[in-house]
Amino acid sequence: MPTSVKVKTLRIDGRDVSAREDQTILEVARENDIWIPTLCHLDGLSPVGACRLCLVEIKGSTKLLPACVTAVEEGMEVSTQTEGLESYRRMILELLFSERNHVCSICKSNGHCEMQTLAQRLGLTHIHFPYRYPSLPVDLSHELFGMDHNRCILCTRCVRVCAEIEGAHVWDVMGRGVDARIICDLNQPWGTSETCTSCGKCVHVCPTGALFERGRSASEMDKRPEFLPYLTLMRRAGGE
Amino acid sequence: MSKTIVIDPVTRIEGHARITLHLDDHGQVHDARFHVTQFRGFEKLCEGRTFREMPSLMARICGICPVSHLIASAKACDALLAVRIPDAAADLRRVMNLAQIVQSHALSFFHLASPDLLLGMDASPAERNIVGVLRANPELAKGGIRLRQYGQQVIEWLGGKRIHPSWVVAGGVNEPLSSDLRDKILAGIPEALGIAQWALEWFKRKLEDYNEEIRTFANFPSLFIGLVNKRNELAHYDGTLRVGDASGKIVAERLDPQDYSEWIAEHVEEDSFLKSPYYKPLGYPAGMYRVGPLARLNVVDRCGTPLADQEWAEFRALERGAVLSSFHYHYARLIEIIYALERIRELLDDPAILSKHVRAQARPNAFEGIGVAEAPRGTLIHHYKIDEDGLMTWANLIIATGHNNLAMNRGILQAAKHFVDGNKLEEGMLNRVEAVIRAYDPCLSCSTHALGRMPLVVQLVSPEGKVVNEARRS
Numbered sequence: 001m002p003t004s005v006k007v008k009t010l011r012i013d014g015r016d017v018s019a020r021e022d023q024t025i026l027e028v029a030r031e032n033d034i035w036i037p038t039l040c041h042l043d044g045l046s047p048v049g050a051c052r053l054c055l056v057e058i059k060g061s062t063k064l065l066p067a068c069v070t071a072v073e074e075g076m077e078v079s080t081q082t083e084g085l086e087s088y089r090r091m092i093l094e095l096l097f098s099e100r101n102h103v104c105s106i107c108k109s110n111g112h113c114e115m116q117t118l119a120q121r122l123g124l125t126h127i128h129f130p131y132r133y134p135s136l137p138v139d140l141s142h143e144l145f146g147m148d149h150n151r152c153i154l155c156t157r158c159v160r161v162c163a164e165i166e167g168a169h170v171w172d173v174m175g176r177g178v179d180a181r182i183i184c185d186l187n188q189p190w191g192t193s194e195t196c197t198s199c200g201k202c203v204h205v206c207p208t209g210a211l212f213e214r215g216r217s218a219s220e221m222d223k224r225p226e227f228l229p230y231l232t233l234m235r236r237a238g239g240e
Numbered sequence: 241m242s243k244t245i246v247i248d249p250v251t252r253i254e255g256h257a258r259i260t261l262h263l264d265d266h267g268q269v270h271d272a273r274f275h276v277t278q279f280r281g282f283e284k285l286c287e288g289r290t291f292r293e294m295p296s297l298m299a300r301i302c303g304i305c306p307v308s309h310l311i312a313s314a315k316a317c318d319a320l321l322a323v324r325i326p327d328a329a330a331d332l333r334r335v336m337n338l339a340q341i342v343q344s345h346a347l348s349f350f351h352l353a354s355p356d357l358l359l360g361m362d363a364s365p366a367e368r369n370i371v372g373v374l375r376a377n378p379e380l381a382k383g384g385i386r387l388r389q390y391g392q393q394v395i396e397w398l399g400g401k402r403i404h405p406s407w408v409v410a411g412g413v414n415e416p417l418s419s420d421l422r423d424k425i426l427a428g429i430p431e432a433l434g435i436a437q438w439a440l441e442w443f444k445r446k447l448e449d450y451n452e453e454i455r456t457f458a459n460f461p462s463l464f465i466g467l468v469n470k471r472n473e474l475a476h477y478d479g480t481l482r483v484g485d486a487s488g489k490i491v492a493e494r495l496d497p498q499d500y501s502e503w504i505a506e507h508v509e510e511d512s513f514l515k516s517p518y519y520k521p522l523g524y525p526a527g528m529y530r531v532g533p534l535a536r537l538n539v540v541d542r543c544g545t546p547l548a549d550q551e552w553a554e555f556r557a558l559e560r561g562a563v564l565s566s567f568h569y570h571y572a573r574l575i576e577i578i579y580a581l582e583r584i585r586e587l588l589d590d591p592a593i594l595s596k597h598v599r600a601q602a603r604p605n606a607f608e609g610i611g612v613a614e615a616p617r618g619t620l621i622h623h624y625k626i627d628e629d630g631l632m633t634w635a636n637l638i639i640a641t642g643h644n645n646l647a648m649n650r651g652i653l654q655a656a657k658h659f660v661d662g663n664k665l666e667e668g669m670l671n672r673v674e675a676v677i678r679a680y681d682p683c684l685s686c687s688t689h690a691l692g693r694m695p696l697v698v699q700l701v702s703p704e705g706k707v708v709n710e711a712r713r714s
Contacts, residue, residue, distance in 0.1 A: 105296070105300065105404065106293050106296040106297045106300065108292075108293070110406075137288065138288060138289065138290060138631055140290060140629035140630050140631055141629055146290065148290075214603075214630075215292070215601065215603075216292065217292045217293070217295065217296065217406065217409040217410060217414070218292075218293055218295070218296035218297075218406045219296070219406040220406075220409070220414065
């Protein structure tokens with residue numbers, strides 16, 4: 001740690017905590033075992049603040065702020081678990097579930113899905129929005145992996161891990177709003193990609209069953225994203 | 241003035257249906273129709289999905305017999321992989337399929353049918369249910385619950401859960417059997433077998449009280465179809481199709497299930513979401529056939545296990561040819577429970593069942609696959625087509641209950657003509673018509689590819705659509 005980094009003190013959920021000035025609220029909360037739900041965030045990838053599940057209340061601010069991209073400040077008073085926040089988080093999850101076809105019971109990631117686990121933890125029992133039932137394709141053109149757009153929540157972990165860690169930048173996002181879609185290279189079948197190295201990192205950071213290994217049946221696709229913190233740690237160590 | 245009687249919904253069956261009885265000017269039944277009023281659409285909604293999801297997806301067709309769909313679907317997927325799955329995997333699937341037969345037959349006989357048999361067809365509907373059975377004959381009710389529990393327990397032990405286990409996969413199963421589990425399953429067999437034998441004896445003693453029903457409950461000549469093994473014994477997991485006629489003669493055998501479309505075609509009725517398959521060589525509607533426990537016992541030369549073989553011989557001695565009354569579906573079901581339990585024991589006694597090699601790995605090698613197995617209610621056919629990547633492009637399912645559609649329609653007409661008098665309608669008359677359907681233990685959730693018990697409404701409707709009379713069961 002550079003010696004010039006200052007230490008800040010703040011309160012999270014009534015607890016006094018100290019942090020380095022370059023840390024985010026989410027990092028500090030996790031260091032202190034304070035749980036804030038996330039889906040797009042993954043340690044080792046650049047934060048994007050896309051899923052909005054980590055929104056927190058900050059005293060003096062009329063806006064809710066995403067903990068994953070908000071830097072700590074001296075004297076900040078943060079609330080992570082208010083009734084209002086919980087209802088917003090449930091609503092965000094309900095919107096995700098209603099937007100595409102998340103059929104847990106037959107999903108390859110059933111029982112291993114971060115969104116499913118989060119829904120259970122937040123006590124989600126019903127989806128109060130009408131389902132959109134979009135007609136979305138499954139891409140099985142790749143030799144080893146498959147992409148099911150029905151299960152994608154556009155967290156962009158795959159885009160980031162491929163660009164930032166593997167350095168191939170196979171994935172990106174096309175379109176806007178509800179029409180946004182993860183695409184491969186120049187919007188072509190995965191199996192025809194010339195940039196994909198078939199490393200499988202995207203598959204294992206995907207929080208849902210959108211990216212999977214071929215040959216897996218329902219409930220069989222467990223994800224192993226643990227490689228990422230080790231990889232980033234090793235690279236940092238190698239660079240110093 | 242002609243009238244129509246509507247029985248809607250039909251109770252104590254799996255799914256939703258309605259029966260209409262058309263009366264002539266003298267109040268006598270001249271036609272009867274069985275309408276399946278639910279629509280599912282699984283053949284369409286699977287399109288575009290990966291074939292490896294099919295066992296789990298297709299199992300969602302039904303919460304009563306998900307295992308049957310798992311098995312037929314997984315076999316169709318094996319055909320897409322074009323592999324021979326490990327023997328232990330096939331045997332483990334067999335055990336699960338047999339456990340499914342035990343629990344489903346127990347549900348049908350003890351929970352759904354036994355109220356009619358124990359309390360009588362004319363008993364008050366308020367009493368005529370499993371709770372009434374528990375009051376009148378606790379041993380029967382408890383035995384039934386225990387037997388069903390055993391079947392469900394075996395499914396859970398093998399697959400991790402009772403309903404919709406995801407253990408059966410394309411290429412085999414995803415976990416081998418441990419010796420502990422094998423011992424647990426074996427330990428439960430003597431008790432289950434005892435209950436099944438006791439229930440069968442009880443049922444046989446009851447038979448003489450039901451001569452009229454036996455004579456009129458869909459008691460007519462038809463073909464019978466079922467899977468048999470190489471020795472022409474019962475086969476629920478694989479084998480070839482055998483077709484027998486009413487005289488007990490075998491009219492076709494060693495039919496490869498892969499060629500089912502050469503032998504079976506489907507007719508669409510205007511008033512039901514349930515298609516009517518028929519035996520092609522005889523055409524529609526003469527090619528009417530029955531499947532399920534009664535049909536299976538009619539087409540085999542023996543069951544293949546000692547206790548079941550004895551019972552089978554006695555059963556087939558009921559008539560000179562095939563046993564024709566659908567009332568005897570109940571009888572056949574009890575014999576099959578005994579067979580299933582004996583067969584599970586045989587399979588588990590073989591040490592090879594503990595083999596760790598239980599899954600064949602392959603990519604799709606064929607673009608069309610057919611899986612056929614015997615579900616509790618009869619022959620179940622899953623037929624899939626995929627594209628080169630393995631995405632589903634087409635599916636056709638022929639479900640056990642569907643095969644029986646023509647025979648069920650014919651059966652309710654026979655019973656309605658005999659029992660229903662439109663001039664003085666009694667609840668017991670209509671219950672007998674329902675009981676014919678119940679004898680087939682139809683699963684309409686399956687066959688139309690919901691569970692619930694709604695109050696029964698019987699309406700006498702004039703041709704102008706005016707309700708002349710109404711009886712309501714709540």
